[in-house]
Amino acid sequence: MALPVERDQELELEQIEIELLLEGIHRRYGFDFRQYAPASLRRRVRRRMDGEKVETISALQNLLLHDPAVMERLLLDLSVNVTAMFRDPTFFLSFREKVVPMLRTYPFARLWVAGCSTGEEVYSLAILLAEEGLADRVRIYATDINEAVLDQARLGVFPLDKMQEYTQNYIRAGGTRSFSEYYVARYDGARFARELAEGVVFAQHNLVSDAAFNEFNVIMCRNVLIYFAQPLQERVHGLFYDSLAMFGVLALGQKETIRFSPHEPSFEELDAEERLFKKVR
Amino acid sequence: MSYEVIAIGASWGGLQAVGTLLEGIPQQLDQTIVVAQHRSAESSRGVLESLLQRHIGRPVSEPGDKEPVEPRHVYVAPADYHLLVEDSHFALSVDARVQFARPSIDVLFESVAQVYRDRAIGIVLTGANEDGAAGLAAIKRNGGVSIVQDPQTAERRMMPDAAIAGSVADAILPLEQIGPFLYGLCCP
Numbered sequence: 198m199a200l201p202v203e204r205d206q207e208l209e210l211e212q213i214e215i216e217l218l219l220e221g222i223h224r225r226y227g228f229d230f231r232q233y234a235p236a237s238l239r240r241r242v243r244r245r246m247d248g249e250k251v252e253t254i255s256a257l258q259n260l261l262l263h264d265p266a267v268m269e270r271l272l273l274d275l276s277v278n279v280t281a282m283f284r285d286p287t288f289f290l291s292f293r294e295k296v297v298p299m300l301r302t303y304p305f306a307r308l309w310v311a312g313c314s315t316g317e318e319v320y321s322l323a324i325l326l327a328e329e330g331l332a333d334r335v336r337i338y339a340t341d342i343n344e345a346v347l348d349q350a351r352l353g354v355f356p357l358d359k360m361q362e363y364t365q366n367y368i369r370a371g372g373t374r375s376f377s378e379y380y381v382a383r384y385d386g387a388r389f390a391r392e393l394a395e396g397v398v399f400a401q402h403n404l405v406s407d408a409a410f411n412e413f414n415v416i417m418c419r420n421v422l423i424y425f426a427q428p429l430q431e432r433v434h435g436l437f438y439d440s441l442a443m444f445g446v447l448a449l450g451q452k453e454t455i456r457f458s459p460h461e462p463s464f465e466e467l468d469a470e471e472r473l474f475k476k477v478r
Numbered sequence: 479m480s481y482e483v484i485a486i487g488a489s490w491g492g493l494q495a496v497g498t499l500l501e502g503i504p505q506q507l508d509q510t511i512v513v514a515q516h517r518s519a520e521s522s523r524g525v526l527e528s529l530l531q532r533h534i535g536r537p538v539s540e541p542g543d544k545e546p547v548e549p550r551h552v553y554v555a556p557a558d559y560h561l562l563v564e565d566s567h568f569a570l571s572v573d574a575r576v577q578f579a580r581p582s583i584d585v586l587f588e589s590v591a592q593v594y595r596d597r598a599i600g601i602v603l604t605g606a607n608e609d610g611a612a613g614l615a616a617i618k619r620n621g622g623v624s625i626v627q628d629p630q631t632a633e634r635r636m637m638p639d640a641a642i643a644g645s646v647a648d649a650i651l652p653l654e655q656i657g658p659f660l661y662g663l664c665c666p
Contacts, residue, residue: 208620235564236571239592240571240573241573278572279573279574423543452556457544
């Protein structure tokens with residue numbers, strides 16, 4: 198066995214360095230990553246170390262405490278969640294069948310896409326709602342911790358080479374038109390129709406530290422909570438509960454659970470397989 | 479020395495290979511078994527689970543986020559997610575593909591190496607890419623055991639070849655001999 202004792206010490210040292218780094222970021226820049234799930238966080242910090250060409254986390258800490266530009270780059274690494282349009286097509290099928298009829302009963306509905314990243318999910322939802330004739334009766338609030346990704350989301354430009362995959366997803370998600378009607382191919386990518394973003398409010402919001410800001414009929418937060426450790430997941434679930442109207446719907450990612458919500462008994466399964474839950478008390 | 483987890487990585491040809499390997503793991507072994515098998519993002523939910531379940535008496539499942547790690551269970555990384563371990567539970571991510579793969583064997587193995595250190599066993603099986611080599615090296619570097627399928631017996635030998643080139647393999651074996659080897663390691 199290769200030097201287990203020294204290696205143990207290295208790993209412990211790395212743990213100390215990570216904790217100090219997160220503490221430093223919190224105190225210097227106000228972003229609190231201390232309750233993020235450690236395994237992915239560690240990978241993302243290492244990626245930034247490679248990017249900045251430093252060998253240790255302490256060296257990275259030194260750089261980013263003194264240079265906000267380094268912090269901005271790390272913030273992108275730590276907070277950007279990779280997503281796709283109509284990811285999990287069966288989820289969107291279920292949304293059409295089970296959530297849309299409920300939305301029709303309201304004169305006006307508010308939807309919140311929490312942790313929207315670069316906006317793929319927002320545009321998917323906007324397309325779905327437009328096809329269901331609800332575009333004028335809904336407002337989508339799309340929030341993220343990171344201003345830079347919100348700017349990207351506002352633009353609504355996605356890589357052209359993804360369009361084949363997204364088209365397939367769209368069809369499997371029950372899309373009723375031709376997907377290519379929604380975007381124009383430009384040199385810089387597939388630019389999605391302006392109308393789609395008209396009913397969308399993009400705003401900065403930090404799930405870790407910010408409070409509820411409105412009452413919603415639907416909250417969509419898919420594959421965001423997986424990056425949080427359990428205590429932080431509980432906090433965010435509390436925030437979602439407080440932000441949902443009675444009979445409002447919470448949509449989670451395929452592998453996420455409502456079990457960590459302190460309000461689990463207040464929800465009913467609308468579609469257990471697709472992770473759609475309805476607030477009933 | 480007591481091992482707690484056996485991590486298995488496979489790609490092209492892996493469906494068959496993982497099944498054969500699991501069948502050959504003696505019932506007496508209590509270790510948690512974690513599998514990262516490359517497959518397309520669209521592959522239907524639960525299919526790999528039920529295929530593997532046919533081979534063995536152990537419970538097989540795709541872990542949910544923060545699900546506790548149980549002994550004897552076989553956990554399969556869900557399609558289109560990276561699977562990682564943290565202390566006593568699983569974690570998932572949708573971070574970018576690593577070497578074109580999600581789930582990535584390297585991501586799983588590196589997290590296993592970090593948490594289980596010298597209580598981890600890593601096994602790289604058939605595949606037509608180089609995923610798993612860095613992860614297996616991490617397991618080895620942290621005091622764990624590295625096993626590679628004999629490339630001559632693999633449906634695609636590129637992945638075993640890369641794993642052997644990437645670190646010192648403790649054993650290079652055909653599938654049928656990996657079970658008995660594990661028995662020797664875990665049930666002395």
